Ligand code: ATP
C-alpha cells in the first residue's frame with residue numbers, strides 16, 4: 328500500500344465535475360469554519376413546509392448527548408423525493424428496475440412513482456398506520472420496497488427494513504425490538520434463480536412473537552401459493568384496488584424519526600440505529616450529488632440491497648431527492664453468469680456504478696473475460712463501500728472494469744453516519760488505491776491514541792469525528808444509554824467510529840479495519856487490512872481474513888484464513904510461499920504464524936467478513952462464538968473449527 332501511488336484527476340473530470348480541487352478546499356474550509364452558515368445554506372436543498380430558523384443544536388457531552396439539526400423546520404421526505412419533482416420531471420424515469428431474470432425489467436417515471444407511493448400509503452393508512460408507528464419491511468429488491476419506504480415517510484411512520492435474507496429468528500427479534508404491529512413482505516423473493524420463502528418466514532417469525540402482529544401486507548412477486556390468515560394477512564394488489572392514488576402528505580418535524588435500521592452485526596448484537604427526517608435527507612442527497620458527481624440525466628446504479636443503509640441512502644433517498652434516475656437490481660452478480668453486472672450496465676447505459684469490495688473480489692476470481700466481453704462504454708465513475716478495498720481489488724476494478732478511465736470513489740461510512748463521511752470527490756481529489764482519501768464537507772475526522780489524545784500529522788490511531796453532521800444517527804431506538812455508551816463514552820465529547828485509521832503525509836485517510844481487529848505483535852500495532860491486502864495480492868489467493876491470537880512470545884500472533892483462487896490446491900509448500908510473500912511485501916513482523924486454508928469465510932449477509940468469529944476460533948473459544956444470527960452461511964463455521972491450525 329504505497330502512499331505515493333497516485334491516480335490524478337483526469338483532465339476532463341476536473342473541468343466537468345461539480346467540484347474541482349480549488350472548490351473542494353474552499354467549500355470544506357467554509358463547512359468547518361462556520362458550520363451554521365454552511366448548513367443553513369445547504370439545508371435549502373430540500374423543500375420545507377415551514378422553513379427552519381435554527382440550524383445546529385448538538386452536544387456530544389457524556390450524559391447529555393443530543394443531536395438536532397434544523398429543529399424547528401417542517402417538511403416531509405416523500406414530498407421531497409417525489410411530489411416536488413412532478414412539475415419538472417414527471418415523465419422522467421425515477422427507477423429502473425432490473426429483475427433477477429435478465430428478461431425482466433421495468434421503468435417507473437416520477438409520475439408513476441407518485442401514484443404508487445400514494446396508493447401504498449393509503450393501504451397502510453387503512454390498516455391504521457399513523458405518524459410515529461413502526462412498520463417492518465421484509466421485501467426483496469422490487470419497486471414495492473421503494474414504494475413502501477416512501478409510503479411510510481409520507482405518513483410520518485417509521486420504517487424498519489429487515490434484509491430479506493434474514494431468518495425468521497432475526498426477523499422476529501427486529502420486529503419485537505421496535506414494537507411494530509405490521510409487516511410488509513412478499514410471497515417469495517427471487518435471487519440468483521433461487522426462491523426465498525418470505526411469507527413463510529414471516530409466519531415463522533410471528534410464531535415466535537409474544538403479541539403477534541395486527542397486519543401482514545403481502546406483495547405478489549412469484550405467484551407461489553402462501554398461507555393467508557384472514558383478518559390479518561392481505562394481498563397488496565387487492566388492497567391497492569380499493570384505494571385512490573391520492574394521500575395527503577403528513578407534515579413532520581425535522582427531527583421526527585424516518586427509519587430504524589439494525590447494523591449488520593459484524594462486531595456483535597445489531598443496534599437499532601435511528602435516523603430522523605431533515606438532516607438525514609439533506610446529507611444523503613448532498614453526498615449523493617457531490618460524491619457521485621451526479622448530473623442531470625445520468626443513470627446511476629448502486630448494487631446494495633435496500634436492507635442495508637447503503638440502499639436507504641444511495642438507492643432510494645439520496646438519488647430520489649435529487650430527481651435522479653436510480654437503478655434497482657433484484658439479482659446477484661454471478662447469475663446467470665459472471666458478466667451480469669456488466670451486461671446490466673450496457674443494457675441500461677449506466678454512467679455511475681457503486682458496489683462493494685466483496686462483489687469485486689468475487690468477480691475478480693472469475694477472471695477478466697466475463698468483463699471484457701461487455702462494452703461498459705457508458706461508465707464514467709465507479710464506487711466502493713462496505714469494507715476496506717484492497718489495493719489489488721481497487722486496481723483490478725479500475726483497470727479492467729473502468730478501462731483505466733473511471734475514477735473510483737472509495738466511500739467510508741457507517742449505518743450510524745447516515746451518509747458518506749470520508750471519500751474522494753472525483754473531480755477534486757487524486758486517488759490512492761485503498762485510501763478513502765479526504766473528509767466530505769462538514770466532517771471533522773480526528774485520530775486519537777488509546778488515551779484519547781489527538782494525534783496530528785501522519786499517524787495511525789482510532790478514528791473519531793469531532794463535530795456533528797446532519798446525517799448522524801440520533802439514538803439507538805429505545806436505548807439512548809446504549810447510544811451514549813457505544814459511541815460517546817470511549818473518547819468523551821467525540822463520536823467514536825470503532826474503526827482504526829492511518830493518515831499519511833498528504834493528509835489522506837486509510838481505514839485499517841475495526842479497532843478490535845488491530846493486532847499487536849511484539850509491540851507493533853498492525854491493522855489486519857494491511858496483512859490481508861498483502862495476501863490477496865498473491866496470484867493464488869482470492870480472499871483473506873487475518874486475526875490475532877494469544878502468542879507466548881509476541882503477545883499476539885497473526886492467524887490468517889486464506890481462500891484460494893478456483894482450481895488452486897492447498898499445499899504445505901504454498902503455505903510457506905505465502906508466509907514468505909507477506910514477509911517480503913510488508914516485513915518480517917507481519918509474517919503470519921499460522922495459515923488456514925478455508926474454502927469459505929464467515930460473512931454477514933451484507934458480505935462483510937465477521938472477524939470476531941475467526942478470532943474466537945483462533946483463540947480456541949469454540950463454544951463462545953457469540954451472536955451468529957447475522958451470518959450468511961453458518962455452515963462455514965463448522966468447517967473452520969474442524970480445520971483449525973494448531974499452535975506451534
Ligand atoms: P456492526 O456495527 O453491527 O458491527 P457493521 O459495522 O458491519 O456492523 P455497517 O454500518 O454496515 O455495520 O458497516 C460500517 C463499517 O463498515 C465501518 O465502520 C467500516 O468498518 C466498514 N466500512 C464501510 N465502508 C468502508 C470503506 N470504504 N473502507 C473501509 N471500511 C469501510
Ligand code: MG
Pocket residue numbers: 590594741825
Ligand atoms: Mg459498525
